[in-house]
Amino acid sequence: MISWLRRFNVTTRIMSLACFLVIVMVSQAAFFMVGLDNSKQRSELQLIKVAEENQLIENEAKQFVARAKVQKLQQQAQQVQKTFSDMLFWYFDGIVTEYYESLTKATESADLLQQQLNALTSDSQSGTQVKQIMDTLVEYRELMNTAVGYYQQGKDNLAESEIGDANLEAKNLNEQLLVLANMIQTRLAHADTELVAALEKTLAASKVVEQLSEQASEQVDRDLKVLWLILLLTLPVAIGVATAVIMSITRPLSVLKHQLLAIEQNSDLTQMLSLDGRDEIRDMSEATQNLLLKLRSTLDQVGLLANELNEAAKKGYSVSLDTLKQSTEQQLQSAGIAAAATELGASSEDISKTADQGLILVKEVSKAANEGQLDVQATAKTMHQLSAQFDGVESSVSELVQHSSAIGQVLDVIRGIADQTNLLALNAAIEAARAGDQGRGFAVVADEVRTLAQRPSQSTDEIQKMVEALQQHSKVASSSLESNRKHVDDSVKLSEQAETSLVRIIAELVELESTNQVIASITNEQQNAVTEVDENVQKIRALACNVEEQAKDSSGVSESLTDMADKLQQELKVFRR
Structure with a gap:
């Protein structure tokens, strides 16, 4: 019957x-x-x-x-x-x-x-x-x-x-x-x-x-x-x-309840639900089965996105290491330029003390200025390379943000499915309440379905928090890279200014060789130019230190992204798909 x-x-x-x-x-x-x-x-x-x-x-x-x-x-x-x-x-x-x-x-x-x-x-x-x-x-x-x-x-x-x-x-x-x-x-x-x-x-x-x-x-x-x-x-x-x-009513609901409990205990999304009869319980079982299929597909997509996120994080980590290495080299070069500027200042003081040795000192200073010009040109070239590498890092971080946004969309789909399941369970509970005592068993099953629907929603919330943290770190890394990019551009400009200053020093040394009468004034101008060069070199060195710190932070963010991607993959492995 x-x-x-x-x-x-x-x-x-x-x-x-x-x-x-x-x-x-x-x-x-x-x-x-x-x-x-x-x-x-x-x-x-x-x-x-x-x-x-x-x-x-x-x-x-x-x-x-x-x-x-x-x-x-x-x-x-x-x-x-x-x-x-x-x-x-x-x-x-x-x-x-x-x-x-x-x-x-x-x-x-x-x-x-x-x-x-x-x-x-x-x-x-x-x-x-x-x-x-x-x-x-x-x-x-x-x-x-x-x-x-x-x-x-x-x-x-x-x-x-x-x-x-x-x-x-x-x-x-x-x-x-x-x-x-x-x-x-x-x-x-x-x-x-x-x-x-x-x-x-x-x-x-x-x-x-x-x-x-x-x-x-x-x-x-x-x-x-x-x-x-x-x-x-x-x-x-x-x-x-x-x-x-x-x-x-209660017997098919009990069967559906045991099947859903088995799926929940075993985390087996491949198990199929029984679809007997032609009533609302069959419709609910069919809707739940479709939900499980969509959940399987969504988890597969999330797994692929997690792999891509892991690869992107590894690439970001590699770029951060390269940036750190280059910033260290730039710092060493800035130290050499600072030493050369110091020697140039000492030479200017010797020229001011003795006019007899002025011509010899002018030649030595000219030679040192030429070497400084070469060093400044090398520094400018290195800065241009660092700027190009920052472009690559920014591109990688942008891709990371896009992938994180894609994960957020996938989580929205999962949350929508969970909300729909919860809504179906709520409707079932309402119908059971209307039925009175006869629908009490149906209300219990509807509550179990709603509880099961809340678990994917909770897992989705945890993944959403991880993705939001990932996006936040990505934005911080992007902001840091943008700031470092500006510092590098400033360093390039300072290098160009230093090169211009060295050219001016060389011209002044040539003028000093032609006349010995204006040695004092030329020496003062040279001393001022050397001071300016030294300040610029100190700024370049400070910028290099900042770039090094930002590169370290970027590598830390990349490591965090890698860990998050690994955790996401571990969470996905729990479900049998």
């Missing part, structure tokens, strides 16, 4: 796996959403029933409150009955016994009855009946108070008449109280009936809510069982498909 999957690219495989997993998850989510929708409907129905139950409970609470109010009215009515009986008793006792305290208690009972009736007037249904009772009570109290007054005045007949009327009012009052009690009792019975009905409705609603809860719980259990069944059926399939896709 893995070989069959490798017919498709990695992106197609990963997207197919993702689509499969998404389909599985969407199916489970759809089933779960259907179950949630059903649960939502049942919950909404249950909430409606609970709301109805709460409404019934609130109604039941109102019924309880209403019954409590009616029951309280009943208790107040019973207290009114008791107070009414007490009032009748104390009025009867007071009239019969004419006892003052009984009348006082009767008045207190009447006042208390009045207060109790006032409390009952707050009830809307029994308020009218209570007001009638209060009116009757007022009439009864007036009659009884009038009868008591008549008794106290001794008017018994009038008092009995008032008492008879009062008894009628008391009877009427008693009947009214009975009507009020019956009314309250009826209201209490009605409240009990409504309360029982509310309780029955509440119990029925509670049973409905309980049934809905049980049905919802059973449906949730069924949905969970079906969901677990779907999960158990799809999970092995998903794991199998994911494993196959991952193996189709």
